[in-house]
Amino acid sequence: MIIVNLIGGLGNQMFQYAVARSLAIRKKVPLYLDISPYRTYKKHQGFELKRIFNCAGEIATAAHIRSVLGWCALPGMGGLAQQQSAIRRFLCPQLIVEPHFHYWPKIWEIPDKAYLVGYWQSEKYFQEIAATLRQDFTFCQPLSEVNQDWLQRIKACNAVSIHIRRGDYASEKVTRNVHGLLPLTYYHRAIRYLTEQLEEPTFFIFSDEITWAKEHLRLPASHYFVEHNCGGESYNDLRLMSACKHHIIANSTFSWWGAWLNSFTNKIVIAPQQWFAVEGRNTEDLIPNTWLRM
Structure with missing residues (x-):
């Protein structure tokens, strides 16, 4: 499975979803959305993807996250790994932290059981599934x-x-x-x-x-x-x-x-x-x- 850590406003959520959706399709595995950061994140309108769009993927449970990360599933570990690059060498290989802001081509080499942390703001991560994303990002609420x-x-x-x-x-x-x-x-x-x-x-x-x-x-x-x-x-x-x-x-x-x-x-x-x-x-x-x- 691919689990993506969601955080930030709607635009950030869309980028995070897009890279995870692309990976899940390529690796032919289920997609899960970890929305637990929104328990404490109070800016903007909170988690919005499922309310606004016809997105795929289920909400990740604590059991899903533990099945991928094991001991790394401790609260806040993803955010800590994102901030402290020295920690990444010692974490489980299933925890995939965005290494830098620009496109990272090695993302396609990650395991098919992975947890993503980052912002992933490049069309290069999802260009090949553009048509699928345009369908996922159709609005489900009537005007x-x-x-x-x-x-x-x-x-x-x-x-x-x-x-x-x-x-x-x-x-x-x-x-x-x-x-x-x-x-x-x-x-x-x-x-x-x-x-x-x-x-x-x-x-x-x-x-x-x-x-x-x-x-x-x-x-x-x-x-x-x-x-x-x-x-x-x-x-x-x-x-x-x-x-x-x-x-x-x-x-x-x-x-x-x-x-x-x-x-x-x-x-x-x-x-x-x-x-x-x-x-x-x-x-x-x-x-x-x-x-x-x-």
Whole structure:
């Protein structure tokens, strides 16, 4: 079996699920999702995959985890191994800790009985099962009337999504120091580029601080601010983003997936050149080759 440790917001969960789903399919073994970290993780909306999507895999029990990790199944061991690289040499071979941020090709050599810890943020881990993932990531909740109206508006024009991520990036010093806030120059440069490239684009702006976006973003073309999806309904912003034809994403896995789920053949996706504020993380495999970095 393949068990994946899930943690973080919806975008992170989707990456973690995607790599584990790819491994489980390749090795022809069952997939299990360990959601136990959400007992103490209180940020964002908690574990959301099964509520939002038609995902495969069962929730892992303590017995499942022990059957794979043995003594390594002690509470917190996965997180400890992720932080302390010296420990990894002494842990059981079934505990697979992401060794670095960029794509790790040796993942395909791991045992078919394994427990994954990491973020695994590269399309290279799951590109070969893209069609399966698009099916897994179909939304299982019916659209509300207001979101249905927005969806029809998006489909009726040459829609471009713009995602501005602030929230904890702005309010929490530690998070801001790691991720950083994208400058407005990035958005204005991307907007100018798409305005020149596309015929009559209409911009749809999504943000966890929509008031800030209204006050600071300059838009020369037709545009709308989408501001009604909050709290447990926030995932509907990703749903609407994925219906747009083109995208300007933030340094956020949430809008990364909004762009990836869009199946429009000629889509233009613009991503920031610098994804993190901290140095030392190789992000060359994070952005698909067909996307543009600015």
